Amino acid sequence: MAGRFAPRPTRTTVRGGEVVVPAARRAPVAAGRVRTWVPDGPLDLGLVLGPLRRGPADPTFRAMPDGSLWRATLTPVGPGTLRVAAVGGAVRGEAWGPGAEWLLEQLPGMLGADDDPSAFTPRHRVLAMARHRRPGLRLTRTGLVLESLIPSVLEQKVTTDEAYRAWRSLVRKFGEPAPGPAAGGRLWVMPAPRTWALIPSWEWHRAGVDNKRASTILRAVRVAARLEEAVRMPPAQAQARLEVVPGIGPWTSAEVVQRSHGAADAVTVGDLHLPGIVGWALAGDRFADDAVMLELLEPYAGQRHRAARLILLSGQVPARRAPRMPRGDIGRL
Template sequence: MSGRFAPPAHPVRRLPAQGPRGGGAVRRWTPPWPVDLGLVLGVLRRGPADPTYRTASDGAVWRTARTPAGPGTLCVRSGGAGDVVAEAWGDGAEWLLDALPGLLGAADEPDAFTPRHRLVAYSRHRRPGLRLTRTGLVMESLIPSVLEQKVTTDEAYRAWRLLVRRYGEPAPGPAAGAGMYVLPEPRAWALVPSWEWHRAGVDDKRAATIVRAARVARRLEEAVAMEPEAAMARLELVPGVGPWTSAETVQRSHGAPDALTLGDLHLPRIVGYALAGDRDADDATMLELLAPYAGQRHRAARYVLLGGRIPPRRKPKMPKVDIGLL
């Protein structure tokens, strides 16, 4: 067997950069607020070469998903006059179009948020289009979040890219020709051989966590009907899924405004530095600083990150470890 790890060969071309090309189901929707597609949906992208998410040259967002109705591809673009035009392909097309308002933040309530710091208020003023997406899907956010545990983002993005291309399926519709894929079904994740996890740079602990989650995927997907706190508790019943991973998941699956990421290597220091000049802040300090935003702490952290005020680096980045060579 060859030692190379590569996705199946597939011709790649650019995604359409103009209106829907036909052949898919179409929905036109006019939200009562200005939509910033990149700002709202960008949190779903796992790196610049994510095979499940692309942005076309005209700003249209293409994404794939494994819905309860089956795999699907969704293309969302601004239609002019404040409306949004979406086209979808595959068995999950109608499901994706029905979920479009929630995906773009219709269930979010940004007016419930009151800035308590000048930087947060300024960031909110500069980014009025920020709304929290709600995908209504758990596994598509849980698996890449597990891959991101305790490694650099570059390593996690590489693993996600390689595994989705290797074990997923080509995206329905024109996105397949652009090299887009739908994430693997739960059974496929459960059957990934140990050596393929290692070739993708995924250690045994993270691989085992994903396999355990895949085996109870149906129960985990049911968590979308729960309140975020209860959903996080259900996810954390899976050994290897802790508060960091569950929060990163429900931020996207539920659009949870208070699901603050705890245990992160960088976020406490960024929040501490931006709001109090404390470059050594830990989780406890971050929680204290964000206490005035109770119920909206994740949204407040998003505004802090968008503010761009980060502490100067004092030590090298976390070193990369190629476990395939261990």
């Protein structure tokens, strides 16, 4: 979702998290464990899994020409690679590595099986039109905390380009190649908590990560097991647990539970752009702050994150007036 100093409003995050999936064109790949799941309604893989991609060159995520989406992730039982593709009215999942069975077990939840789009009733025309145009939107539930927490911390108070570059650099340098065919060998699994904890200070600097964000990540990985336990809590309690870690506030915790829990009501506050976008779409107020945004979203209590995401996907974004935030690169200092 939004929440970063985005260089331009066409970025994946500002658009509301969407990956363009090419038309399906089955290509042969090495066989892995397989599961087929049939959703109970329209499903757009690019919309559902889009928020899990951290930039167009995310080393843990690939959209392939054959219409498939690939993810490499660190599951509770080890690294795993997942390939998903729409086959007729069903979704075929193939997985490799120690985490394969875990990924296939989580497949329906990851594709929005636990989400209930019918619980949302649009009260504004822009939301009604956005939902009509995006019937396949469901909220993913990964069941993993750290894989969303670390990139969210990297995205605190910097441009998307800076955050994506840092994530890319650190994962490729300290992660491991994904098991299986892994989108032609171009996928990487993010580092384990202990590996994050052992990254030297100068490597954070080279990746463009300042001491504040690096320290927050180091504090988080030291209590990684406790944070992962939050997936079994309601979203509000999970956010409270995350925010016990210094450096993790409401913005970051909301960005995490939106992905780890599929939290339909976890609206992102403390964002530079989102209040103005919501204010503009619902009330013509480009200068709305968090208080105004929450007031405008009050009719959607219980579904405020879905409402905000539909607004982002609607394209109703006010024209930019202020200068763009200057890009920084402490790795070159």
